[in-house]
Amino acid sequence: MFNYILNGYEFGATVESVRLTAAALLLFACVQKRRKDSFLYINGFLLICIAIISTLFSDVVNLGESRVFNLIFCMIVFIVLSDTFIEVNSFEKILYFYTNFAFILAAIVLIGYVVGFGVDSYGRASIYYGSFYKDQNYLSAYLMPAFTIKVYRFLIGKRKAFSDLLYPITIILAVLLMGSRGAFVTALLIVCLIILKLILFDSNSTHKFFWIMLVFVAAIVVYAVLSKTPLFQRMTGFSEYGSDVRIRLWTAGLNGFWRHKFIGSGVGAASQFAWQMIGNAVHNSFIELLSDNGLIGVILVFWSFSRIFCARTNHKVLIVAFFTGLFMPLFFLTGYSNMTFWMPMFFLQNFISYLEQKTIMIEDNEMRADK
Numbered sequence: 095m096f097n098y099i100l101n102g103y104e105f106g107a108t109v110e111s112v113r114l115t116a117a118a119l120l121l122f123a124c125v126q127k128r129r130k131d132s133f134l135y136i137n138g139f140l141l142i143c144i145a146i147i148s149t150l151f152s153d154v155v156n157l158g159e160s161r162v163f164n165l166i167f168c169m170i171v172f173i174v175l176s177d178t179f180i181e182v183n184s185f186e187k188i189l190y191f192y193t194n195f196a197f198i199l200a201a202i203v204l205i206g207y208v209v210g211f212g213v214d215s216y217g218r219a220s221i222y223y224g225s226f227y228k229d230q231n232y233l234s235a236y237l238m239p240a241f242t243i244k245v246y247r248f249l250i251g252k253r254k255a256f257s258d259l260l261y262p263i264t265i266i267l268a269v270l271l272m273g274s275r276g277a278f279v280t281a282l283l284i285v286c287l288i289i290l291k292l293i294l295f296d297s298n299s300t301h302k303f304f305w306i307m308l309v310f311v312a313a314i315v316v317y318a319v320l321s322k323t324p325l326f327q328r329m330t331g332f333s334e335y336g337s338d339v340r341i342r343l344w345t346a347g348l349n350g351f352w353r354h355k356f357i358g359s360g361v362g363a364a365s366q367f368a369w370q371m372i373g374n375a376v377h378n379s380f381i382e383l384l385s386d387n388g389l390i391g392v393i394l395v396f397w398s399f400s401r402i403f404c405a406r407t408n409h410k411v412l413i414v415a416f417f418t419g420l421f422m423p424l425f426f427l428t429g430y431s432n433m434t435f436w437m438p439m440f441f442l443q444n445f446i447s448y449l450e451q452k453t454i455m456i457e458d459n460e461m462r463a464d465k
Contacts, residue, residue: 101224106232106427106434109164116171116433127179129447133401138173141394142166144387145361152360154350154367161431162361168436176443185448189243196240197261199233200268207271219271232434234269234277235423239441241265242284242419246412249288276426283422284415291411340377340426343368347376350385358388361431375428382430398439405446407453416445 101111109116149155149162180188199221206212207219212227214220220227241262248258269277349371350363364385368376376382384392402413420438429435 104226105229106235106429106432109161109167109432112433113167116167120171120174123174123178129177129179131177134173134177134443137394137398138169141387141391142169144357144390144394145169148354148357148387148391149360149362151357152354152363154353154363155360160360160362165361165431168431168433171433172436172440172443175440178444180444180448182448182451185444193240193243193257193261196237197257197264200237200261200265203233203268203271204264218273219268230272231274231276231423231426234272234274235280235427235434237265237269238277238280238284238419238423239416239438241281242412242415245285246288246415249292250412274423274426276423280419280422283418287411287415287418339372339374343372343374343377344381346371347378347381347385351381351388354388356388356390358384358386358391361386364430365428377426377428379424379427379430379435382428383435386430398443401443401446405450407446407449409449409453413446413449417442 097112097115101108103111145162145165149157149160152160202221203212203219206221212219212222214227218230220230220233222228244258244261244265248254248262251258266281269281346368347364349367350359353359353363364376364378364382367385368374376385383395399417402410402417405413407413420442424435424438427434
């Protein structure tokens, strides 16, 4: 996670920039206790097969130029790390590190904006590292899962800490200053999901009325204070989004899917079309998946996502919100063949396993108490 941000690349992380760290983590994970989840191995094996087949028979990219080997490496890391049994206490330490590191990054963005060393030529805040500004959309995407955890704990958790309020406020301010529309929409969806849970599942009518009125008043206040600012207008200016370059990039990237709907046009096809037709990468990981590996690839990845609904835990709203924080920003980012896509993939699998363990432990303690 540290290498994901602090590396010699502007846009998130290439496999090359995290290869040594990922390989060391992979070797360490191989000697740990396994969950022996056959689903992960079958699903991963099929994904690797479709990636190789689509690239071998591609009329758009060839095997030597494609990033298929980087994708295979990412998939192997995903399978091994997702199948590693991580105890509750250990995973909580991982979450503790991640949320603190995300907060530090957001604080650096705010301080850099105020002092002036973290503002690019477009007036958008970021982190200046290695002679370039980290791309705001990738940096904002990294912050969203931490935002989810802290907002959920603040609104629903029984034991609240000051950081549960401070962290999400700092992160959302950083996102606003960075001007990432993808992260802005993601944050709105996360908050709406959690508040919807409070409204629908709270049996106390007074509490429901309080939350509804709080949302209503907060929306009016935020709009009144920020609506006239150029930053807010950019963040909410979706009426002109149809002419945005991303729409044209996505349309170009889909050509790989239209050519070969079932197996795709090979790893890298979406960005190949986007570069040829528009002059930039496709900026959508899911269009990459669809164009590169076709409907079969999409089905296999979404088969992995189906575990969200099968999780043996009563924290499913948290899982859905966490899923939103991990993957909603990827609709605006290139990264299917990099850790940009696969780090959230194995993070989600382990997060579900963590919540299942925690629920089972709570149930066991209650049963012992009853006895």
